[in-house]
Amino acid sequence: MTPRTHEAQDVQALVESGFSKLTEACFLLLRVRDAAAARVWLGTAPVTTAADLHRHVPVAMQVALSAAGLRALGLPELILAEFSAEFLAGMAGEAQRSRRLGDVGANAPEAWHWGGRSTPDVLLALYAEPGGLAALRASTATQAFAAGFTTIGDLPTSDMQGREPFGFADGISQPSFDFAGRRTPGTDADLAYGNLLAAGELLLGYPNEYGRITDRPLLDAGCPGAALLPPAAEDAGRRDLGRNGTYLVFRQLAQDVQGFWRFAAAHSDAVGLAETMVGRRLSGAPLLPPSAAPIRGVGPDPDDIGLNGFTYAADPDGRRCPLGAHVRRANPRTGDMPGGVQGPLAQAIRMIGFAGAGDPRDDLIASSRFHRILRRGREYGRTLPPDQAAATDTAPMPETGLHFICLNANIQRQFEFIQNAWLANAKFDGLSGEADPLLGNREPFPAGQATDGFGRLCGLPRFVTVKGGAYFFLPGVRALRFIAGASG
Ligand code: HEM
Known part of the structure; x- marks a missing residue:
């Protein structure tokens, strides 16, 4: 599969692929136990990128962070405040939000297995070809990993061969994305239903369906380490912490x-x-x-x-x-x-x-x-x-x-x-x-x-x-x- 995103080596592969051939998977919910050790591990974590998808990928690892996780890792509050309000509040963080999402009664966060009373810091998603997950888990659980994180949840998955548990075929309708930026949203063509969306509906740092770049964390170029990040598309004086990322x-x-x-x-x-x-x-x-x-x-x-x-x-x-x-x-x-x-x-x-x-x-x-x-x-x-x-x-x-x-x-x-x-x-x-x-x-x-x-x-x-x-x-x-x- 040829990557379609421009900066494929910077994009986690899940953006482009559901890893359908990697039928074994688990989701590890992590708590940061030692911020310095956790940062060391994250600095070299073998994250699979969209650029890897052009070759055979027998296993994949994806890393996502909650607002609590960014805080636990020591990200300065000034930078955290640049993330979206709902991400910072969290799925279960406000009674109003829970009501809007239908998370009341039997769905109320107080009764959840996880995420209700406290949010995991890190989501580590592991995917492998049949028979490969145990080895991937073992190779992930290094000393460096254990020094940084405690695993507080281990969510297994089952391969139901393209069906969801009620028995219906799943994963059929998905939007496609105009990574090449060929389409202009908001013209008469949009009077009809379309399935091709601006890249900015998925990836941060690109124009969305309003023709604007969705709000995302931007930093002053002078911020320590900011040189690692690309300049913001609309303001070269700022660096883009959101670009090629997305919310999960x-x-x-x-x-x-x-x-x-x-x-x-x-x-x-x-x-x-x-x-x-x-x-x-x-x-x-x-x-x-x-x-x-x-x-x-x-x-x-x-x-x-x-x-x-x-x-x-x-x-x-x-x-x-x-x-x-x-x-x-x-x-x-x-x-x-x-x-x-x-x-x-x-x-x-x-x-x-x-x-x-x-x-x-x-x-x-x-x-x-x-x-x-x-x-x-x-x-x-x-x-x-x-x-x-x-x-x-x-x-x-x-x-x-x-x-x-x-x-x-x-x-x-x-x-x-x-x-x-x-x-x-x-x-x-x-x-x-x-x-x-x-x-x-x-x-x-x-x-x-x-x-x-x-x-x-x-x-x-x-x-x-x-x-x-x-x-x-x-x-x-x-x-x-x-x-x-x-x-x-
Ligand atoms: C246990 C819960 C759920 C089940 C059993 C379920 C089942 C399904 C099935 C069978 C389809 C049709 C096949 C497909 O297009 O992939 C579908 C489509 C879809 N579902 Fe769900 N779903 C669930 C939860 C959700 C949730 C929580 C959302 C969003 C908040 C959602 C959003 C969608 C969307 C956007 C589609 C595609 C609709 C389209 O474009 O035609 N589903 N779902």
């Missing part, structure tokens, strides 16, 4: 596979119901045929067109794919000005992602190009086929689910917007009384509004429970070396 959102989501299929089995067409809740067939096939017009950023591979070359324009009432189906909520595939929005002011409001009241459909389904994420999750636990999961005499399963991971340049506008406005909210696309059928916590949200419906059904049980989570910064390699050297 991690959520451990336990799935009640038996509850899901037993609920579905109580209805005449169990698989049909499950497929409408997801919005795709078990095989991953979409519920809608490909659009007549090509979609920018989809294809030319016919498989890609078959799986991702559709929009919901021909299905405004959700007859083929329910308006509230998981994939339709997670990416409503609208262009900039979906039906009925006229006039420059209304269009401007739509374009920044906040539509007003009035028509009940004129809600938060604004243009999808500002709210996309790159998913890099891995499954954990046991596989159980739907018919066995639906049987009432099967033994309870060990905890099984998804280590949901996504990358984005702006956690608030991308991950948090999707999670809050599109998935958790009862007010979506004219719907009421329901939230995401897979992910909803079934608590009233916003205040007093029921969320346990789905179409004509009501009383949906909770199928997914949040068990942990945190926000991390996945730095560029130069930024990682700077953090290792400049702190203290």
Whole structure:
């Protein structure tokens, strides 16, 4: 695979690859026990970069740091303050944020396995070809590593062969990125749904869908060690600590596979119901045929067109794919000005992602190009086929689910917007009384509004429970070396 990012040797490989051939993986949650020793290890940690992807890569290591971790490593507060507010606050750091994310009731951070009461400092992601993980773990656990870190969590993963635990094909729809900067966002072409996004929606230091460079940590060029970092694109007097980095959102989501299929089995067409809740067939096939017009950023591979070359324009009432189906909520595939929005002011409001009241459909389904994420999750636990999961005499399963991971340049506008406005909210696309059928916590949200419906059904049980989570910064390699050297 040829790297597509310009500065591939500076970009952690996860940005370009989900390491699908490295089917063994684990996520180590680390606490800094000795800052000086931790910095020494980070200064030479063998991080796999996008430049490595042109050759055979049998193992990979990625390093991400939380705000608590940057602080524990001794990064000066003045530099820390340059990171985004939501990253600094943390996923579970504020009651308001928890409410918006749906992390209340059974999902409340107080009950999480990790990340609820205190955030891990470092996320170390290890990936290996079949049979290779044990050796990678052993080679990572050097004396230098142990001097710097305590492992406070060790999250295993399972290879479910491209399916998530409910049994659906996963990892199908992903945005593609215009690393070459050929496209100009915000032209008439964006009136139609597109799947090709500005690089700055993923990587810090590049123009985003607004044509601006997303806020990121910049330093005075005179700061010790700053010469390691590239100059900021818009201000040569400053150095860019963000460039080629991105924010990594991690959520451990336990799935009640038996509850899901037993609920579905109580209805005449169990698989049909499950497929409408997801919005795709078990095989991953979409519920809608490909659009007549090509979609920018989809294809030319016919498989890609078959799986991702559709929009919901021909299905405004959700007859083929329910308006509230998981994939339709997670990416409503609208262009900039979906039906009925006229006039420059209304269009401007739509374009920044906040539509007003009035028509009940004129809600938060604004243009999808500002709210996309790159998913890099891995499954954990046991596989159980739907018919066995639906049987009432099967033994309870060990905890099984998804280590949901996504990358984005702006956690608030991308991950948090999707999670809050599109998935958790009862007010979506004219719907009421329901939230995401897979992910909803079934608590009233916003205040007093029921969320346990789905179409004509009501009383949906909770199928997914949040068990942990945190926000991390996945730095560029130069930024990682700077953090290792400049702190203290
Ligand atoms: C256990 C939890 C989850 C399950 C079982 C699940 C399952 C799925 C499945 C089966 C698909 C369709 C296949 C694909 O396109 O890859 C999908 C798509 C997607 N999911 Fe999830 N998902 C979960 C959590 C989440 C979360 C937490 C988010 C975001 C906050 C999310 C965002 C998306 C997005 C953006 C898509 C692609 C939609 C599109 O572009 O058509 N998912 N998910």
